[in-house]
Amino acid sequence: MTEVSKVEASKAEASKARPVSLDVNGRAVRVGLDDPDTPLLYVLRDDLGLHGPRFGCGLGQCGSCTVHIDGAAVRSCITPVSSLKAGQKIVTLEGLGTEEAPHPLQTAFIAEQAAQCGYCINGMIMQSAAFLTESPKPDEAAIRQALANNLCRCGTHARIVRAVQRAASAL
Amino acid sequence: MSSMISDTPALSRRALLGGAGALVVGFSLRPAAAQAPAAPAATPAGLPTAGLTKPVNVDEVDAYLTIGADGRVTVYSGKVDLGTGVRTALTQMAAEELDLPLAAVTLIQGDTGLTPDQGPTYGSLSIQNGGAQIRQAAATARKALLGMAAERFGVAPETLRLADGSVVGADNDQKIAFAELIGDRLFDLKVDKAAKPKDPALYTLVGRSVARLDIPAKIFGTFTYMQDVRVPGMVHGRVVRPPALGATLESVDDSRALALPGVIRVVREGNFLGVIAKTEWGAIRAADALEARWSAGTGLPEQAKLWDHVRATRVTKEDVTSNVGAADATLAKTARTLSATYDFAIHTHGSIGPSCAIAEIKDGALTCWTASQMTHALRRQLAAMTAIPTDKVRCLYVEGSGCYGRNGHEDAAADATLLARAVGRPVRVQWSRADEHGWDPKGPPTLIDLKAGLDADGKVLAWTSQFLIPEGSAGNVPLVAADLAGLPHETTMSPGNIIHNSAIPYTLPNVRTVCRRLADTPFRPSWIRTPGRMQNTFANEAFFDECAAAAGRDPAEARLAVLDDPRGAEVLRRVMTLAKWEARPSPKADSQGDVVRGRGISYVRYELYRTYVAGVAEVEVDRRSGAIRVARFFVVQDCGQIINPDGVRNQLEGNILQTVSRTLKEEVTFDRAQVTSLDWATYPILTFPEAPEIVMELIDRPGEKPWGAGEPSAAIVSSAISNAVFDATGARLRSVPFTPAKVQASLSAT
Numbered sequence: 001m002t003e004v005s006k007v008e009a010s011k012a013e014a015s016k017a018r019p020v021s022l023d024v025n026g027r028a029v030r031v032g033l034d035d036p037d038t039p040l041l042y043v044l045r046d047d048l049g050l051h052g053p054r055f056g057c058g059l060g061q062c063g064s065c066t067v068h069i070d071g072a073a074v075r076s077c078i079t080p081v082s083s084l085k086a087g088q089k090i091v092t093l094e095g096l097g098t099e100e101a102p103h104p105l106q107t108a109f110i111a112e113q114a115a116q117c118g119y120c121i122n123g124m125i126m127q128s129a130a131f132l133t134e135s136p137k138p139d140e141a142a143i144r145q146a147l148a149n150n151l152c153r154c155g156t157h158a159r160i161v162r163a164v165q166r167a168a169s170a171l
Numbered sequence: 172m173s174s175m176i177s178d179t180p181a182l183s184r185r186a187l188l189g190g191a192g193a194l195v196v197g198f199s200l201r202p203a204a205a206q207a208p209a210a211p212a213a214t215p216a217g218l219p220t221a222g223l224t225k226p227v228n229v230d231e232v233d234a235y236l237t238i239g240a241d242g243r244v245t246v247y248s249g250k251v252d253l254g255t256g257v258r259t260a261l262t263q264m265a266a267e268e269l270d271l272p273l274a275a276v277t278l279i280q281g282d283t284g285l286t287p288d289q290g291p292t293y294g295s296l297s298i299q300n301g302g303a304q305i306r307q308a309a310a311t312a313r314k315a316l317l318g319m320a321a322e323r324f325g326v327a328p329e330t331l332r333l334a335d336g337s338v339v340g341a342d343n344d345q346k347i348a349f350a351e352l353i354g355d356r357l358f359d360l361k362v363d364k365a366a367k368p369k370d371p372a373l374y375t376l377v378g379r380s381v382a383r384l385d386i387p388a389k390i391f392g393t394f395t396y397m398q399d400v401r402v403p404g405m406v407h408g409r410v411v412r413p414p415a416l417g418a419t420l421e422s423v424d425d426s427r428a429l430a431l432p433g434v435i436r437v438v439r440e441g442n443f444l445g446v447i448a449k450t451e452w453g454a455i456r457a458a459d460a461l462e463a464r465w466s467a468g469t470g471l472p473e474q475a476k477l478w479d480h481v482r483a484t485r486v487t488k489e490d491v492t493s494n495v496g497a498a499d500a501t502l503a504k505t506a507r508t509l510s511a512t513y514d515f516a517i518h519t520h521g522s523i524g525p526s527c528a529i530a531e532i533k534d535g536a537l538t539c540w541t542a543s544q545m546t547h548a549l550r551r552q553l554a555a556m557t558a559i560p561t562d563k564v565r566c567l568y569v570e571g572s573g574c575y576g577r578n579g580h581e582d583a584a585a586d587a588t589l590l591a592r593a594v595g596r597p598v599r600v601q602w603s604r605a606d607e608h609g610w611d612p613k614g615p616p617t618l619i620d621l622k623a624g625l626d627a628d629g630k631v632l633a634w635t636s637q638f639l640i641p642e643g644s645a646g647n648v649p650l651v652a653a654d655l656a657g658l659p660h661e662t663t664m665s666p667g668n669i670i671h672n673s674a675i676p677y678t679l680p681n682v683r684t685v686c687r688r689l690a691d692t693p694f695r696p697s698w699i700r701t702p703g704r705m706q707n708t709f710a711n712e713a714f715f716d717e718c719a720a721a722a723g724r725d726p727a728e729a730r731l732a733v734l735d736d737p738r739g740a741e742v743l744r745r746v747m748t749l750a751k752w753e754a755r756p757s758p759k760a761d762s763q764g765d766v767v768r769g770r771g772i773s774y775v776r777y778e779l780y781r782t783y784v785a786g787v788a789e790v791e792v793d794r795r796s797g798a799i800r801v802a803r804f805f806v807v808q809d810c811g812q813i814i815n816p817d818g819v820r821n822q823l824e825g826n827i828l829q830t831v832s833r834t835l836k837e838e839v840t841f842d843r844a845q846v847t848s849l850d851w852a853t854y855p856i857l858t859f860p861e862a863p864e865i866v867m868e869l870i871d872r873p874g875e876k877p878w879g880a881g882e883p884s885a886a887i888v889s890s891a892i893s894n895a896v897f898d899a900t901g902a903r904l905r906s907v908p909f910t911p912a913k914v915q916a917s918l919s920a921t
Contacts (some may be wrong), residue, residue, distance in 0.1 A: 017432075020778075031625075032434035033433075034433055034450070035432070035452060035453075035456065039452070040454040042450070042451055045399075045451075046450060046451050046452070049401075050631055051392050051394065051396070051399045052392030054398065054524060055524065055601065056523050056572075056604070057321055057397060057604040058603060058852060059850055059852075061604075061850060061852060062851055066522065073595065078364060080751070090394065092393070093391070093392035097391070098391060099387065099393075100545070106390045106391060108391055109386075111384070113383060113386060113817055113821060115253065115257070115383075115386050115389050115390065116254045116524075116573060116821060116825050117253070117254025117570070117571075117573030117574075117821075118289070118385070118386065118389030118390075118614045119254070119396065119523045119524045119571075119572035119573060120396065120523050121390060122392060124474065126396060133593040141860075143859075143860070143861040144860045144862070145860060148858050148859050148860050149858075150859070152523070152573075153521050153522060153523045153572075153573050153856065154573045154628060154829070155824060155825030155826065155827070155828030155829045155832075155862075156821070157828060157857075157859055157862035158824055158862065158864070158865060159824070159830075160782065160859075161862075165429060
């Protein structure tokens with residue numbers, strides 16, 4: 001026997017969503033949020049339908065949700081939308097490059113076949129893209145260090161490092 | 172419940188394409204067209220037209236493949252791609268048999284309405300068994316196509332061949348497209364075991380490192396994972412689990428949760444508690460706001476005394492996995508006896524993306540989108556739980572985050588089902604990280620006692636071992652939701668076929684290996700990549716090294732001396748060459764300084780009948796901190812015929828790295844109530860700076876059967892590392908994980 005508590009529909013619908021403006025992948029977007037502290041990840045995935053950033057832990061531990069905010073790699077799962085400043089530019093994997101106009105890292109990850117399940121790969125590419133902007137010619141140890149807080153469970157580490165090296169030499 | 176699926180659901184193009192309430196927004200049943208830019212974005216070709224029934228019986232050709240009016244071939248696979256690349260490899264196998272380019276074949280995976288029940292995707296069997304079935308169905312189709320064309324042309328089938336979607340005559344004078352012969356019609360044929368598959372010498376796709384079909388979409392953020400699927404009218408659910416195993420739900424104060432915006436319902440069914448909201452974040456907040464009172468749980472053993480607990484657990488039966496000569500009697504009278512106990516910690520699967528599922532119940536039928544590795548079995552479990560007839564339940568596989576065994580996907584599917592039933596709308600359930608780490612079924616603790624009797628020359632005359640492991644095999648793991656809600660579910664344990672590789676691959680005169688099966692284990696068990704084979708091989712191969720050391724023999728030569736298997740000897744010899752193995756006994760005589768280096772070898776024949784793997788670990792041990800670094804791992808694998816060499820390499824690299832992680836770092840922690848390792852800080856895994864270099868050689872045998880490639884190499888990793896640490900330090904590690912504290916304790920005891 002299922003016990004169910006019901007909220008009157010009117011109350012649920014009556015909640016006032018607050019409008020929030022964001023700059024995502026070069027596009028000005030407006031979303032309505034019940035909670036201004038909603039982590040950016042849920043806005044990107046659920047309101048804007050983006051698939052690049054992924055939910056992995058919600059704790060900032062694994063890196064699957066990484067996006068760029070003004071060029072810096074940021075964990076979107078622990079970034080409340082309320083913490084964003086007006087005009088900050090958010091870029092996701094989809095905005096980094098496309099099949100028609102790929103980022104060199106995307107080309108390199110395909111060339112190295114650097115994915116197994118691929119769930120972490122968004123984070124690997126976004127973290128590396130921000131890193132390569134700062135350190136365009138890193139050695140292998142520096143790449144490993146730059147990705148030290150990005151987790152991969154399938155064990156694709158060697159291919160990922162090779163892909164970042166390949167992209168670095170192409171940049 | 173019947174274990175045989177024999178229904179033939181009516182299949183319509185409309186249903187397949189997303190009408191009829193099947194699938195919509197942001198999701199397509201057309202994996203190749205939707206997700207693989209390499210394939211032409213063609214029509215959903217290959218799918219039979221409206222009104223046709225699609226057989227799914229495992230003995231029918233139409234269960235595995237159909238040819239559309241446009242000539243495109245659709246392959247239906249009950250085995251699914253868990254992030255391993257088998258979608259590409261199975262496509263290669265089917266395309267090869269039909270002499271088609273890869274892009275002409277679309278693969279549909281794990282849809283209980285469309286694909287045959289080829290068993291769960293586990294045990295490194297997707298190519299070996301699943302691929303073999305698809306190959307045989309395609310070979311039968313090939314024979315049928317040649318026969319149909321021969322009849323049209325009035326010639327013998329032997330004079331014809333397949334080329335690029337047509338059957339053509341020897342002089343290319345006669346040509347007829349597959350579509351014209353069979354397009355949009357069923358073959359209506361049993362799979363012919365006598366249909367001869369293509370001669371491997373003629374392969375153009377199999378054996379080549381074809382680029383994986385799924386990778387580009389994963390790199391551009393356009394891939395649709397299970398976590399990305401959205402269904403019209405869908406709402407978001409979240410579950411609230413008990414804070415202690417076995418606790419009962421005494422009361423729930425949901426006033427705070429219900430006051431939050433967008434909360435639709437709180438659902439309670441026995442001890443199953445969940446919340447439904449308009450948005451995903453709203454559901455997370457509501458779950459946090461629920462104030463539930465639970466009873467004390469049934470209790471867990473003290474973790475510090477886990478092995479005493481295991482040893483004290485009732486034994487329900489003994490599986491004697493090998494018995495040669497008179498092992499116990501010989502042991503009593505050998506010149507020298509060695510004995511040791513090995514243990515292997517409880518592990519979690521640790522998928523990077525927590526489990527997720529969507530369920531919808533409409534007009535008495537349940538549809539469930541799931542990343543389950545066993546959609547056909549899940550279908551029967553959900554039917555049993557809900558009392559919805561099995562033929563009214565359809566489970567559709569959508570790839571999730573990497574899946575290395577029976578993790579939480581099936582449980583998330585059951586959660587979504589109960590919530591969808593309560594609210595009457597499609598519900599998506601996304602587990603939290605703590606749900607995943609806390610509530611996925613666990614790789615059970617393993618305790619192994621070994622003894623060996625050596626003669627005066629150090630030859631092993633007798634070998635005995637006992638493995639204290641939970642009873643059960645690879646059935647259905649009970650669904651958490653069904654258990655909590657008091658709904659029908661299995662009551663037996665299913666840890667996987669964990670007795671494999673308890674017997675040893677060496678020819679010794681007296682051997683007795685026994686698995687003593689335990690009535691219980693602290694957590695709901697299931698299989699995690701290489702279940703049993705990993706733990707058992709760890710003990711066997713490390714203890715074998717102990718015997719070699721006791722005899723003062725080189726550990727590689729000691730293995731070769733008793734290995735009566737040329738293919739096994741070949742992988743061992745090749746890995747010795749690859750690693751520039753220096754023949755000498757362990758430990759090394761000249762280890763000096765704070766950081767010492769060593770090498771260890773290990774060997775397995777998977778399940779003693781298939782894939783061969785040999786490996787060498789090179790480690791550095793910091794004597795001060797007790798930290799181990801695996802610098803390099805050399806591996807040679809012979810899995811028979813290789814379908815996609817780069818795919819196998821990718822799997823092998825990943826498997827070894829994952830097992831280095833499990834060996835050095837991983838252990839589920841718990842208090843007397845529940846799991847306490849609920850995130851990546853408390854259950855750390857290997858990171859980039861710690862990742863070893865992996866050097867490998869594959870032995871391809873195109874004329875042989877293809878055997879499993881994804882699991883076997885994990886079996887040798889823990890022992891190779893233990894053997895290498897012994898080589899470097901003289902200290903023997905017998906307890907996984909090899910934490911710095913255990914290494915230090917072992918060093919000071921040496």
